[in-house]
Amino acid sequence: MDLDATRTALERLGLDYVAAGLEDFINEAVKDNLPPHRLLDKLLALEHTQREERRVRTSLKLSGLPPGLTLANFDWSFQPGIEKNRIESLATCAFIREHETCLICGPPGVGKTHLAVALGVRAIENGFSVAFYRLEDLLHTMKQDADIAPRRLRGKKYLNVSLLIVDEVGFQPMTRQEAILFFRLVSYRYQRGATIITTNKPVKDWPEVLAGDEVMAAALLDRLLHRCHVLNIKGRSYRLKELEKLLR
Incomplete structure (x- = not known):
């Protein structure tokens, strides 16, 4: 041969x-x-x-997903209040196929980012395109792209990926320009692509996040919460737990 x-x-x-x-x-x-x-x-x-x-x-x-965060290494015992069966259901990626939204709410350090990233990893393993942004970085990118013609803008991954993950919404209020850009993003992706958002703010406080605009907040939440999986995490902070270990 x-x-x-x-x-x-x-x-x-x-x-x-x-x-x-x-x-x-x-x-x-x-x-x-x-x-x-x-x-x-x-x-x-x-x-x-x-x-x-x-x-x-x-x-x-x-x-852009942070490395090393998977469902396999999530500490379920530290946050027993999380409904593991709901996370496992999301991990089937059915919500991505249906272009639905997942809103992960809770105070800092309870594992919101870990779960969002882990679902992003599972999505990639299942063949979906994923983009991860911290809100601050996403807004910076969108402001840079604001003058691009709409036809060219459609090629941006934050618009056309199967799953967009936006982390840390609510840590600081948006300017009027930023709120408008974020609203346009949510509106464009509505029923076109799946989105995961992590936030430390309950939805009733979102008007103050969106430059104090209650009308815009109502319109945005109307789109976000339609066919939305809402996870409310209540528990101790992982980061404080690690700090306590160091201080012993």
Whole structure:
């Protein structure tokens, strides 16, 4: 068998992982007396696995998600008030397919960002595009893009990703310009894409977040809360728990 020619053909087909280990794969198949069709099945499965792992790594990097926050390492015992079954339901990504919203509310340090990011990771693993922004960074980006023609603006990932995650809404009030930009974003994504928002403010206090504009807040919440999964987290702060450990 001319392995060099086979390897070259595999590389031309984009099967780089199989091409790189071709000789070892064949030797192992001969040793295990593997039929040709079983070898082919194995090679295709290996190539698919490698491509999927590469896709996930690339998507995680492009998403802006903070690393290391998954559902597997979330401390459920520290926040027993969280309904784990609701999080597991969200982790099926059905709400993304339905272009729904998830609002995660609670005081600082209770795990809102961790859960939002973990759901973003699960979304990427399930093949969805994801973008993560802290509100301050998102508003800065949108202000820079404010003069771009609408046709070109549609290419921005905060508009067209399957799942947009906006973290830390409510930590400081928006200016009038920022509130208008945020309202336009929510309006554009309404029933077009899924959104997760974390906030330390109950929805009744959102007018003060949106530059004191009660009319705009009502219109925005009307869109956000339609087909929305609201999670209210009440509990101790993880960060204070870690600080207490250090001070002992």
